[in-house]
Amino acid sequence: MDFGTIIEILDSAVRLGTPLLLACLAGLFSERAGIFDIGLEGKMLMAAFFSGAVAAVTGNAWLGLLAGVGGSMSLAFVHGLASITFRGNQLISGVAVNFLASGFTVLIAQSWFHQGGRTPQLSGNGRFDPITLPGAEAVQDVPFLGPIYSNLISGHSILVYVAFAMVPITWWVLFRTRFGLRLRAVGENPESVDTAGISVIRMRYTAVAITGVLAGLGGVYLATGLAAGFVKEMTAGRGYIALAALIFAKWRPVPALGATMLFGLLEAISNRYPNIDLGVVTLPIQFMQAVPYILTVIILAGFIGKAIPPRAGGQPYVKER
Amino acid sequence: MEKTPKWVDVALIPLLNLLIAFVISGIVVLLIGEDPIKAIKVMVSGALGSPYGWGYTLYYATNFIFTGLAVAVAYHASQFNIGGEGQATLGGLGVALVLLAFPWPHWTIALIAAMAGGAIFGAAWAAIPAYLQAKRGSHIVITTIMFNFIGAAVLNYMLVNVLRPRGSMDPATARFGASTHLPTFHDFPLVGQFFSKSVPANVSFFVAILACYLVWVLIWRTKLGFEIRAFGRSESAARYAGISPVKIVMAAMLISGGLAGLMAINNVMGEAHRLVLNSVEGAGFIGIAVALMGRNHPFGVFLAALLFGFLYQGGGELALETTIPRELITVIQALVILFTGAFDNMLRAPIESFFVARANARKEA
Numbered sequence: 001m002d003f004g005t006i007i008e009i010l011d012s013a014v015r016l017g018t019p020l021l022l023a024c025l026a027g028l029f030s031e032r033a034g035i036f037d038i039g040l041e042g043k044m045l046m047a048a049f050f051s052g053a054v055a056a057v058t059g060n061a062w063l064g065l066l067a068g069v070g071g072s073m074s075l076a077f078v079h080g081l082a083s084i085t086f087r088g089n090q091l092i093s094g095v096a097v098n099f100l101a102s103g104f105t106v107l108i109a110q111s112w113f114h115q116g117g118r119t120p121q122l123s124g125n126g127r128f129d130p131i132t133l134p135g136a137e138a139v140q141d142v143p144f145l146g147p148i149y150s151n152l153i154s155g156h157s158i159l160v161y162v163a164f165a166m167v168p169i170t171w172w173v174l175f176r177t178r179f180g181l182r183l184r185a186v187g188e189n190p191e192s193v194d195t196a197g198i199s200v201i202r203m204r205y206t207a208v209a210i211t212g213v214l215a216g217l218g219g220v221y222l223a224t225g226l227a228a229g230f231v232k233e234m235t236a237g238r239g240y241i242a243l244a245a246l247i248f249a250k251w252r253p254v255p256a257l258g259a260t261m262l263f264g265l266l267e268a269i270s271n272r273y274p275n276i277d278l279g280v281v282t283l284p285i286q287f288m289q290a291v292p293y294i295l296t297v298i299i300l301a302g303f304i305g306k307a308i309p310p311r312a313g314g315q316p317y318v319k320e321r
Numbered sequence: 322m323e324k325t326p327k328w329v330d331v332a333l334i335p336l337l338n339l340l341i342a343f344v345i346s347g348i349v350v351l352l353i354g355e356d357p358i359k360a361i362k363v364m365v366s367g368a369l370g371s372p373y374g375w376g377y378t379l380y381y382a383t384n385f386i387f388t389g390l391a392v393a394v395a396y397h398a399s400q401f402n403i404g405g406e407g408q409a410t411l412g413g414l415g416v417a418l419v420l421l422a423f424p425w426p427h428w429t430i431a432l433i434a435a436m437a438g439g440a441i442f443g444a445a446w447a448a449i450p451a452y453l454q455a456k457r458g459s460h461i462v463i464t465t466i467m468f469n470f471i472g473a474a475v476l477n478y479m480l481v482n483v484l485r486p487r488g489s490m491d492p493a494t495a496r497f498g499a500s501t502h503l504p505t506f507h508d509f510p511l512v513g514q515f516f517s518k519s520v521p522a523n524v525s526f527f528v529a530i531l532a533c534y535l536v537w538v539l540i541w542r543t544k545l546g547f548e549i550r551a552f553g554r555s556e557s558a559a560r561y562a563g564i565s566p567v568k569i570v571m572a573a574m575l576i577s578g579g580l581a582g583l584m585a586i587n588n589v590m591g592e593a594h595r596l597v598l599n600s601v602e603g604a605g606f607i608g609i610a611v612a613l614m615g616r617n618h619p620f621g622v623f624l625a626a627l628l629f630g631f632l633y634q635g636g637g638e639l640a641l642e643t644t645i646p647r648e649l650i651t652v653i654q655a656l657v658i659l660f661t662g663a664f665d666n667m668l669r670a671p672i673e674s675f676f677v678a679r680a681n682a683r684k685e686a
Contacts, residue, residue, distance in 0.1 A: 015495035038466065082663035091462050095609060095657050103651025104349075110646045112351035240466055247457055247463065265398065285481060290474035293467040297449075300467075301458035309460070 003144075007206025009268050014156065015226055016271075017042065018163045022218030024213040024249070024256045025163075025170050031251060032174065033207030034312040037177025039075065039097030039232040042214050043241025047072040049105035052119040052230030053112060055126040061224050062150050064126070065185070069216035075211025084204050088318030098239070105163035106232050117232040119223075128157035130227045157225040159217060166214065170253040183207055187310035189196050192319045200317045203312050218242075219294035244296035262294045271274060325676040331616055334400050336662055338666055339614070342656035349652060355645050358579045367638025370632045376506055376520025380592065381604075382630030383522070386529040387584035388608025389626050390536050391577045397540055399553040399663040404450060404465025405581040406485025408443040408606025412582025413589045414476060417596035420497040431501040435590050436528070436583060443447030443582015444575040446472060454617030455567040461574075469605070478545070480598060493597040503591045525587035529626075532580065533619040537589075539576070540619075581605060596666035607633075610654050629654070 023040045030037040050071035055064030075097050082093035106117040113119055136154035139146045174180035185193045185202045194200050222238075225232045241263055251253035269276075272290035297308050347357035368374045388405045393401035402408075419438030425431035450464035480492040505522040506516040516522075540546040550561040552569040562565060584604060588598050607629055615621025616630070636650035660667075 039460065076657070082659065086664050086666040088663035088666055089401075090663075092658060094614070095403065095606070096663055099606070099655030099658065103648040103655055104655075105646040106646055107349065107353060107652060109647075110644070117648070143454060170405035185474055240470065243463070244467065274493050286474040286478040286481075290471045293470045294472075297453070297459075297464055297467050297471075300457075300464055301338070301453050302457050302459070319627070 004147065007147050009272060010019065010265070011152050011155075012268035012271065013261060013265035014152070014160060015264075017261040018156075018160045019238055020224050020242045020245055020260035020263055021163045021219040021257060022159075022221065023215050023239055024245045024260050025166050025253065026214035026218065026247075027243055027246045028170065028174075028182070028251060028253060028256060029207045030211040031203050031212070031246065031313055032187045033183050033311055034310055034315065034317070035079070035208055035211075036094065036314045037208075037211060038091055038094035038243060039079055039239075040218075040242050041092075041235050041237065042098035042101030042213075043072040043075050043212060043215035044219035044222065045098075045101040045105055045233070045235045045241050046075050047121055047216035048223040049101075049109060049219075049230045051180070051220040052122065053109070053225035055224055056113075056120040056229065059124065059126050061122075061128050064224055065217075066219045068220040069213055072216030072219060073209060073212035076208050076215070080205050080208040083316065084201055087318065090314050100146065102233065105230070109232070110229065119230040122224060122228040124190060124226070128159055128221070129229055130155045130157055131161070137258070157221070159221040159225050161222070162217065163219045164257075167253050167257045174253065186260050186317075187312055194317075194319060196277070198287075200319075204223075204317070210274055213219055215239075216294055241292050244292050246310075247296050247307050248292075248299050251310065266291050324481075325673045329602055329672060329676055331618075332619070333615060333670055334665070334672060335616065335621075337672075338665070339657065341668075342653060342660050345656055346649065346653045350645065350649065353645070355643060360639060360643065360645060361650075363639050364631070364635025365641050365644070367668070368635040372506075373516040373520060373633060374638075376516050376522045377634040378627070378630040379506075379522040380587065380630070381525050382563050382626045383526045383587045383591075384528045384584050384604040385607050385611045385626035385629045386533060386591055386623060387490040387587070388581055388604050389615060389622040390532055390608075390619060391581035391605075391609045392612035393622055394536060394540070394549075394580065394611060394614065394659030395573050395577035396617045397553045398549045398569055398575055399556070400454070400570060400577075401462050402447065402452075402465055402574065402577045402581075403462050403609065404447060404472075404578070404605070405608045406603065407465070407469035408446045408474050408578040408581035409601045410472045411446040412439035412443035412585040413596050413600050414479060414584060414586040415439045416589045417494050417497075420501050420590060421484075421494060424498055427503055428503055432480040432503060432524070432528075432586065432590070435501075435586050438587075439582040439585040440579035441582070443585075444565075444579040446582070447574045447578025448571070450572050451578075454574075457572040459683045463581075468519060475596065476596075480596065481560045484596070491597075494595045496595045498591065501590065503586070505591070521592040522586065523591040525591045528583070528586065530584065530623070532673050533623050536580070537619040545572060581608070607654060610658045610661075614657060641669075 014090055023044055027037050027040050047068035051064035051068030054067035055061050079093050079097055082088040083090040107121060110116045133154035136150040140150045182193055182198055182203055186200055190200045222234055244257035248259040266288060270285050274285040276283040333436045350357040350360050368378045391405050392402055415438035416435045420432050446468060450461050450468055451461035453464055454461040485492060486495045505523045506520055507513050507518050540595060548564045549569055552564055588600055593600060611622055611625040611629055614625035632650050636647045639645050640647040
C-alpha cells in the first residue's frame, strides 16, 4: 500500500465520518441534557430527503439545506413533545421517529417525483461542491505534506469543514459557557437547575432543537454532499452508528471526533478491501461492518473503561409540588 | 383517590390513540392526493374480503404474535427489548440449521425440533445483552440495537460464506426437505377447500395462539411470573423481597428472545422453506407496536397482531391497486407507536382526571 492509497482511504474516511460526526454531536447535546435520542437515524433521513427534494426542485443546495434542517427539526419537536411535555418514554418516541421518517420520506418522494422513492439526480448548484483551499494546487508537489494538504484536507464540501468546526465549538459551549453548564446540569441533576430558577423544560427543548439542527446537517450532507440526491433508506444505520460513537466517546465532543472518524475509516477500508487477508485468518466484510457495534457493546460492558451516561438521562422531569 | 375504570385503561384509551393514528394517516393520504376512503376499502377487501386475503393476514399476524409477546414479556420485567429483529433473525438461523441437519421423517417431529432450534438461537441472542444489563448495568436498549446489526452481519456471513449451496449465487440456504413443510390452511380438513395452495398461513398460527396462552399462564399464574411483575413494578421492592434481579432479567430476556426466535417456524419453515437474507422484514420492530397496542397482555397482543396483519396485507394490496406505496403502513405503524407509546399521557392524563372527578362527584352526591 503506497502513500497515495493511504491518503485516498483517509480522504474517504473523512467523507464517510462526517455525517456520523454531525449526528454524534447532535446526540451529544440531547443526551447531555437528559433526553435519550435513538431517533438520530430518522432525523438524518428526513433531512436527507427534504434537502434532496428541495435542492432538486430549486437547483439550490442552500435552500435544500434549510428544508432538510427544517424536516429534521420537526421530528426533533415531536421527540421533545413526547419526552418533555407529555413525559413519555423517550426510547419509544425515538423508535416512532425513526419509523415515521422511514415511511414518510418514501411516501412523499413517490408522490412528488414518481421515481420509486428517490429524488431526481442533483447536479451543479444543487450539490455542495468540493472547496479547494487556498494554495492547495501550489503545494501539491511538496513531498509528504503536499498531498496531505491538497488531497486530504482540501477538497471537501463546506459541510465537512462545518462538522469539524463543530467539535471545538461544542466543547466550548458545553464546558466554557453558562448555557453549557446549565445544559449539563439538566442532564445530571435537573432539580438543582430548577432550584436555581431556570426552566428545565426550556433547557431541554433548546437541547433537542440543537440536536435537530446538527442531525439535520448530517442528513443534508448525505444527500447533497456525499451522494447526489435522496435514495430510500439512504442513512443505512448511520444514526445508530453515531449513537454507538457517542457511547464510545463517553458523551464527550473531542473523543466523538475520534470515534466517528474511526468508524468512518472502518467503512472506508471495508469499501476498498472487502475481505482482509491477515495471513492466519481472513476478515470477511461482514465482520468489518459489525465492528462499530461490537466495539460499542464491549465499551458498554465496561471492559475498557466504563461508559456512564448522564445521570438523569431518560427520565422525564416532574417538578415537585 | 378513585381509580379510573378498567375498561378506560384497556379499551378506551388504546382505541382513541389508534383512532388518532388512523386519522393522521388519512390526512397524509389526502396530502399525497389520494382518497383515504378508497384506500380503506382496498385494504379491507384485500386483507379480509377473501380467504386468500385472510390467509396472508393470519400469516403476518402469526409473526407479529411471536414478536409482540417477546416485547411484552420483557416489558413486564421493565426491560425494553428492541432486539426482536435480531433475535428473530438468529431464530431463523437456528430453524434452518436444524432442518438442514437431518432428513426429518415427518413435519410434526421437524416442527418440534425447529421450535427448539429457533427458540434456543433467539434466546442466545438475547442472552448477552441480558447478562450485560443484569451484571454490568449496560443499557439493554442500546445493546439490543447493536445486536440487531451484529445479527444481520452474522446471518449475512453465514448465508454468503457457509450455508449457500455450491454453485448458487443467491445468498440463501438450500431448500428444506418436503417432509418438513408445514401444513397450510389449504391442507386442513373442512376449511381447506376455501384456501388456495398459495396461501402462506400454516399451523404456526395455532402454535402462536398456544404461546399466547402459555405466556398468560407464565405471567399471571406462576411464581416466576409474579417475580417478573414485582421486579418490573419496583426493582428495590423486589430486591427486598429476596428476588434476584440477575435471575429475573435473565429469565425474562431469555423467554423474550426465545419467543422472537420462534417466529422463524412461521416465516422460514412455514413459508419460505429456506433461509434468505432479511427474512424477518421488520416484524421484530412491529412487535413493539403490537405490544404497546395490546397493553402487554397476551390477548391484547393477539388482537393487535391481527390488526397489524391486516395492515400489512392491506398495505400490500394498496401498493398493487393504487399509487400509494406500501410505506404508508410504516407511517401508520410509527403513528401507533407514537400515540399509544410516547404520547400516551396526552390523552391519559385528561381522561383519567375526568373519570376520577366524576367518581368523586358521585360519592359526594
